[in-house]
Amino acid sequence: MSKTKTIDLTSGPILKTLAELALPIMASSLLGTAYNITDMAWIGMLGSKAVAGVGVGGMYVWLSQGLVALPRMGGQVNVAQACGRGDYEQARGYAASALRLTFLLGILFAAICIVFIHPLLGFFNLGDAETYTAAKLYTLITCGLILFSFLNLTLTGLSTAQGDSKTPLMANLLGLVGNMILDPILILGFGPFPRLEVVGAAVATVTSQILVLIVMLIRIMHSDLEPNILQNMHVLSRFPAKYYISIFKIGFPTAVQSSIYCMISMILTRMVSAFGAGAIATQRVGGQIESVSWNTADGFAAALNAFVGQNYGAKKPDRIRKGYNISFKILAVWGLIVTGAFVFLPGPIASLFFHEKDVLAIAINYLIIIGFSETFMTIELMTIGALSGLGMTKLCSIISIVLTSARIPLAMILTQTSLGLNGVWWALTITSITKGIVFYFTFHHTSRHLPDANDN
Known part of the structure; x- marks a missing residue:
């Protein structure tokens, strides 16, 4: 039986190569969007307090x-660059080391969330008992069992790095189906199943993540891809310290960036909580609706990350620049489509999740304001993927942290004007537009100095 070759990202037509890798990732990201929106749609039937509680709990899932x-x-960047050099044994070492770190960090985060649940939730100053209880239950279950999500994310990155985006797509598709079946059954109760409400949403989420992991592992073990660095990589073996140092060097800035980004959002959520549970619910659900563009751009960024990583390892700078330009055109068009939907159809979109008139009005304002930044946000995420593929995660983190941090003082200023709560939404939009512009010019400046195969 002949082996199936992984996608060679260093040769062939660039658009075809990118599409072959990116389309399954984008489809997988859209499934993630559908996954989150399905949760919110069912939880929305429980009222804004339940949505707000899940939103607060979801902040710690995001922090993770x-x-x-x-x-x-x-792991993803090191594996991609090793594959680009043709050093598959080294790629296996990086993959195994990344998975070991993932397991340890997953256990550590779960333990912290369980032990310190009350001070963690106390940060948000939730005045409503029902909202607090919902947040506590959702956080304990989803964060207490976060290891499955951790392993899924790392395995997805490693699969993408070697040019296999179909395995994560298949796993996420089955996970979505499982979640769509379990959500109404466990949240609202059906037949012999009791009505679990927020607990049901958390259980459905974790069960679906377990299903995704099982499917992914089965696909990896029985895959006929050649080469496949995820087979026979000996996760329990000892690896030289240089593997962990390299993973830490590239991954740490991204981890800091993502964590600080979430902390900034948590501070903004605390500011939003002063406007009531409906405002918190809008921020949570609005973020999930916005993931239509966010997850799609992030998925394409993952493909571009692997593409840039392999071509950087192969010293093909022209191919990197052309790949970025093609990706820019595709995501700019997608961002404009999402902007049009949010700005011109906010009412029909918001009414899918909210049924209280006052909350619906807040959600409509959110979608219109945030809609103006969607194109710039897709460019930002895509460019972060490209620069990270070059190993420049530190530069990405500095730019992102500085500009995202500006949201806090900007929101404080704008909320004191006649804008009120809308000042927070405008702070998000203004900084997103700025980040998109800065990252775009940063990549073009950086790409002029990439080494090629003729350099010693």
Whole structure:
């Protein structure tokens, strides 16, 4: 039986190569969007307090993504560059080391969330008991069992790095199906199943993540891809310290960036909480609606990250620049489509998730204001993927942290004007537009100095 070759990202037509890798990732990201939106749609039927509680709990799930970014990004970039050099044994070492770090960090984060649950939730000053209880239950379950999500994210990054984006797509598709079946059954109750409400949403989420991991592992073990660095990589073996140092060097800035980004959002959420549970619910659900563009751009960024990483390892700078320009055109068009939907159709979109008139009005304002930044946000995420593929995660982190931090003083100033709560949304939009512009010019400046195969 003949082996199936992984996608060679260093040769062939660039658009075809990128599309072959990116389309499954984008589809997988859209499934993630559908996954989150499905949760919010069902939880929305429980009222804004339940949505707000899940939103607060979801903040710590989001914070965990910063921690796992260390092994995920560090492993993905090192594996991609090793594959570009044709050093598959080294790629296996990086992959195994990344997975070991992922396991340890997953256990550590879960333990912290369980032990310190009350001070963690106390940060948000939730005045409503029902909202607090929902946040506590959701956080304990989803963060207490965060290891499955961690392993899925790292395995997805490693699969993408070697040119295999179909395995994560298949796993996420089955996970979405499982989540769509379990959500109404466990949240609202059906037949012999009791009505679990927020607990049901958390259980459905974790169960789906377990399903994704099982499917991914089965696909990896029985894959006929050649080469496949995820087979026979001996996770329990000892590896030289240089593997962990390299993973840490590339992954740590991304982890810090993601964690600080989430902390900034947590501070903004605390500011938003002063306007009531409906405002918190809008921020949470609005973020999930916005993930239509965010997840798609992030998925394409993952493909571009692997593409740039392999071509950087192969010393093909012209191919890197052309790949970036093609990606820019595609995501700019997608961002404009999302902007049009948010600005011109905010009512129909918001009414899918909210049924209280006062909350619906807040959500409509959110979508219109945030809609103006969608194109710039897709460019930002895409460019971070490209620069990270070059190993320049530190530069990405500095730019992102500085500009994202500006949201806090800007929101404080704008909320004191007649804008009120809308000042927070404008702070998000203004900084997103700025980041998109800065990252675009940063890549073009950096790409002029890339080494090629003729350099010693």
